[in-house]
Amino acid sequence: MIRLEHVTKVYGKGKNTTPALSDLDLSIEKGEIFGVIGHSGAGKSTLIRCINLLERPTSGHIWIDGVDLTKLGKGALQARRRKIGMIFQHFNLLSSATVYDNIAFPLRLAKTPEKNIRTRVDELLKLVGLEAHAQKYPAQLSGGQKQRVGIARALSSDPDVLLCDEATSALDPQTTDSILKLLLDINQRFNLTIVLITHEMNVIQSICDRVAVIHQGGIVEQGPVAEVFLKPQHPITRDFITRESSHSELLDAVLAGPHSESSLAVKISFLGDKTYESIMSRTVRETGVDFAILQGTISTLKSVPYGQLIVRFDGAPDAIQQTLDKLTAKGLNVEVMES
Numbered sequence: 001m002i003r004l005e006h007v008t009k010v011y012g013k014g015k016n017t018t019p020a021l022s023d024l025d026l027s028i029e030k031g032e033i034f035g036v037i038g039h040s041g042a043g044k045s046t047l048i049r050c051i052n053l054l055e056r057p058t059s060g061h062i063w064i065d066g067v068d069l070t071k072l073g074k075g076a077l078q079a080r081r082r083k084i085g086m087i088f089q090h091f092n093l094l095s096s097a098t099v100y101d102n103i104a105f106p107l108r109l110a111k112t113p114e115k116n117i118r119t120r121v122d123e124l125l126k127l128v129g130l131e132a133h134a135q136k137y138p139a140q141l142s143g144g145q146k147q148r149v150g151i152a153r154a155l156s157s158d159p160d161v162l163l164c165d166e167a168t169s170a171l172d173p174q175t176t177d178s179i180l181k182l183l184l185d186i187n188q189r190f191n192l193t194i195v196l197i198t199h200e201m202n203v204i205q206s207i208c209d210r211v212a213v214i215h216q217g218g219i220v221e222q223g224p225v226a227e228v229f230l231k232p233q234h235p236i237t238r239d240f241i242t243r244e245s246s247h248s249e250l251l252d253a254v255l256a257g258p259h260s261e262s263s264l265a266v267k268i269s270f271l272g273d274k275t276y277e278s279i280m281s282r283t284v285r286e287t288g289v290d291f292a293i294l295q296g297t298i299s300t301l302k303s304v305p306y307g308q309l310i311v312r313f314d315g316a317p318d319a320i321q322q323t324l325d326k327l328t329a330k331g332l333n334v335e336v337m338e339s
């Protein structure tokens with residue numbers, strides 16, 4: 001549905017230029033929630049703003065439903081943009097307008113009759129759970145409520161794509177969860193394609209179907225979220241995932257602590273039903289190695305259970321290797337740790 005082809009963006013002119021995106025290709029399917037994650041300055045905002053041409057690429061093409069946006073004239077681009085909603089980290093609401101008027105704003109711009117506006121705004125207020133706040137001003141709302149207004153406003157012209165620019169970065173964890181749930185609900189109810197950028201892996205983990213990791217203006221890794229979590233290939237991806245799984249200094253200390261020469265620290269990841277099976281105990285019974293649990297976590301990737309166990313195996317090297325092979329053959333992801 002959305003395709004970025006050889007997109008390059010360089011800010012500035014002459015000697016004073018900053019490269020932001022370099023020959024970037026990306027495909028996003030209709031109805032999916034696609035996350036782009038990267039560190040500060042990686043090019044996330046530039047990328048998402050290129051999708052609706054808020055930022056025009058220096059070169060390359062942006063295709064949406066087979067139409068190259070970079071080739072559209074002003075009027076046609078404006079019409080297409082109306083079908084691409086966007087929400088922002090700092091909400092970008094009109095402070096002097098009520099919640100109702102903020103949501104009505106794009107409809108008034110499009111010269112929609114007031115009667116139709118009322119029906120649509122009432123629907124949207126209900127959808128985002130703000131029926132009781134229609135006449136309030138943004139300053140009277142919490143961050144989460146402001147973002148709900150942002151979402152309602154973005155949906156007012158019934159878009160087929162919603163772009164989310166760090167939409168939860170200014171919110172506390174609990175409010176973040178409620179906004180992510182709302183986005184997931186909207187995606188499922190209306191088959192709306194959602195593209196979000198974030199620097200937080202938990203956002204990707206909670207609602208995304210696929211993820212791309214951006215670094216220095218290029219995509220270094222992408223795939224279904226479960227696949228990328230289980231087998232991260234690029235060091236930047238590993239870094240994001242490790243931090244998310246609370247790979248703490250405490251764990252580093254435990255890994256470096258006293259242990260026998262014959263032991264080996266291993267990270268084992270489980271997905272789906274395997275999370276509940278007693279694969280570990282059955283395997284070590286077969287191979288005769290001992291193990292100590294150093295850390296264990298369980299969470300979900302969207303709604304799929306996902307577990308991670310860091311253990312230290314103790315036994316003959318052959319028996320440990322056999323254990324690792326058996327765990328891998330049983331579908332677990334096994335990664336030997338450094339110390």
Ligand SMILES: Nc1ncnc2c1ncn2[C@@H]1O[C@H](COP(=O)(O)OP(=O)(O)OP(=O)(O)O)[C@@H](O)[C@H]1O
Pocket residue numbers: 011012018019020038039040041042043044045046047199
């Ligand atoms: N308007 C601009 N003019 C000049 N350089 C810019 C502009 N906007 C972004 N850049 C530069 O482009 C690069 C990518 O910036 P971008 O904002 O896209 O990254 P980001 O991943 O969104 O970062 P952050 O998470 O900090 O917002 C950075 O080097 C940044 O300094």
